Amino acid sequence: MELRLETKLMQSLTPNYEFDDVTKIDEKIFFNKELIIFDIDNTLFYPETTEIKDNIKEWFLKINKKYRCICFSNSFTIEKRSKEIIQKLDCELFLSRHKKPSKKLFNEILEKYNVVADKIIIIGDLRITDIFFGNRCGAITILVKPFGKESRKIRFFRFLENLIIKLI
Numbered sequence: 401m402e403l404r405l406e407t408k409l410m411q412s413l414t415p416n417y418e419f420d421d422v423t424k425i426d427e428k429i430f431f432n433k434e435l436i437i438f439d440i441d442n443t444l445f446y447p448e449t450t451e452i453k454d455n456i457k458e459w460f461l462k463i464n465k466k467y468r469c470i471c472f473s474n475s476f477t478i479e480k481r482s483k484e485i486i487q488k489l490d491c492e493l494f495l496s497r498h499k500k501p502s503k504k505l506f507n508e509i510l511e512k513y514n515v516v517a518d519k520i521i522i523i524g525d526l527r528i529t530d531i532f533f534g535n536r537c538g539a540i541t542i543l544v545k546p547f548g549k550e551s552r553k554i555r556f557f558r559f560l561e562n563l564i565i566k567l568i
């Protein structure tokens with residue numbers, strides 16, 4: 401019983417794919433998918449800012465032309481930053497009262513974009529929000545490495561992630 405729980409927990413935090421950053425993602429993964437959901441902080445932008453690296457922006461603009469992409473963030477400052485982020489990415493920013501890894505949030509997305517779970521890709525840098533969110537809802541998950549300074553709350557999440565992975 402205990403072992404099964406551990407295996408389940410580990411599986412729910414393990415992405416389908418891992419890359420150093422979004423620009424390294426093998427584009428074959430995107431073929432035949434209907435929606436790509438990007439996390440914002442430390443996936444596309446420096447955390448809690450509207451600053452994005454040139455190579456990431458360039459890559460994103462190219463991908464956004466070829467595939468249906470949206471962005472979503474759990475950050476409390478996202479509404480304040482949204483206009484500038486949308487401008488820089490030329491991409492829709494999904495806003496909701498729910499946060500990752502909520503299934504209610506996922507259902508809202510399914511309904512709005514009229515897609516099925518296994519045609520959705522979720523890309524993010526945090527296992528306990530982005531990856532858990534995608535895995536529990538049946539989407540395809542991609543983990544990227546963070547690159548910017550993080551808030552205390554996110555550092556705590558990351559500490560928890562590492563702890564869980566070490567303990568299992």
Ligand SMILES: [Mg+2]
Nearest residue numbers: 439441442525
């Ligand atoms: Mg993030």
